[in-house]
Amino acid sequence: MSGILFASVPVHGHVSPLLPLARHFVDRGDHVTFLTGARFADAVSATGAEHVALPEAADFDDRTVSSKYPEREGMPAVKAIAFDFEHIFVRPAEQQYAALSALVTGADVDVVVCDPLFFGAAIYAEHSPADRAPVVVAGLVPLNYPGPGLAPFGMGLAPMGGLAGSIRNTILAAATKRIFRPVNAAADEVAHRAIGRSLSGAVLDWLPRADAIGQLTVPTFEYRRPDAPASVVFTGPVSAAAAPHARPEWWRDVEAARTVVHVTQGTIANDDPSELILPTIHGLADSGALVVVATGGLPVQALGTLPVNVRAAEFLPYDELFAHTDLFITNGGYGGVQYSLSHGVPLVVAPGKEDKVEVAARVAWSGTGVNLRTQRPTAAAIKGAVERVTTEPRYRRAAQRIAADIAASSGAAGFAAMVDRIIAGAEEPFPAQSFAGWRSSSPASASSSDSSDSSNSRGLT
Known part of the structure; x- marks a missing residue:
């Protein structure tokens, strides 16, 4: 039996994907603690995990974000993302870190499983591996991991190689750095208060410092990363049982x-x-x-x-x-x-x-x-x-x-196997060749589909 500590920002779209994972660990006999917002207590308890509420300063209701921050409306996408990172995700990280550290210190925790935007874990990962529990990221948002030809995260642009891509991405990176300067400044401010020093890199780029990333999709949905280490693993989405809503009369x-x-x-x-x-x-x-x-x-x-x-x-x-x-x-x-x-x-x-x-x-x-x-x-x-x-x-x-690909993916069992290897001290959560196709620079087969076959097309007629 292992001690598994889940940690998530109090956002429905971040908590929900972690619940079936928590239930899987509970069902196999692990002791599972789940740190997140107070309003998710019943949903967490239903999995069999122990719910621990975030400190009030780090808790919020994502349903009220628009009314709390009306200035977000009308912002370009990348500026809106920068605003959200600073005010919704980064500034609560000091209290997140304090709550996370207290749970690790006061309980038998073998591993921390967090959502990518729980930046309290980014601060926690700054400690030497010998002085902390392993940190595994559950990739419930698109993978923000470096790779060739990639535009800065938040631009919503597909990879572009060659000289044109290099020029494009250099220009965009410079612009994004300016836009995200307040985000990184806030993150360093929070980190200084929490651990006495700045983060070792930009807060959005913290994933390589985690011990492993279990991305909750399949490789054919994610941009290629030829240089990604074996610590980046695809387990496929893990869906909870659909709510038993009744069929409408129509x-x-x-x-x-x-x-x-x-x-x-x-x-x-x-x-x-x-x-x-x-x-x-x-x-x-x-x-x-x-x-x-x-x-x-x-x-x-x-x-x-x-x-x-x-x-x-x-x-x-x-x-x-x-x-x-x-x-x-x-x-x-x-x-x-x-x-x-x-x-x-x-x-x-x-x-x-x-x-x-x-x-x-x-x-x-x-x-x-x-x-x-x-x-x-x-x-x-x-x-x-x-x-x-x-x-x-x-x-x-x-x-x-x-x-x-999703039907053939490992799901919750594969995610748990990855966590077990990390707890056991394995250097790689899965053999590097497991996703050799994804770690190739060749284009995605799905994006080169032939549109000439008209079979099975039902259209709007």
């Missing part, structure tokens, strides 16, 4: 529809349906598709009068819905995208803030969908993207290839 329409397009803004960024849901409804009103909306808790009445081809509910039975879904329209949450791809469903992404621009960029790069490059697409833009994805078979084929 469910037979889903089963009978020739083409089903599902759209949602998730359960957090859903207070303004004019961002994505309403443009989708309007853009597809005269299409042959059945548009299925999940409002995520927003009353359906808030959508107004619905066209005849639209069905809406606050929540839906997702496992059953995605078995009938031909295309998923989303604002780019990492977990939702992985869920869609696990069912072989291609996407149209209108990325919101946080890491969503990076998710959308990977959707386009992997060939699994279209990136609309805006949080507020027009109805015409959505209509065009949907027509493209539903009539060009290459998108579905790319999504199905990734679905096969």
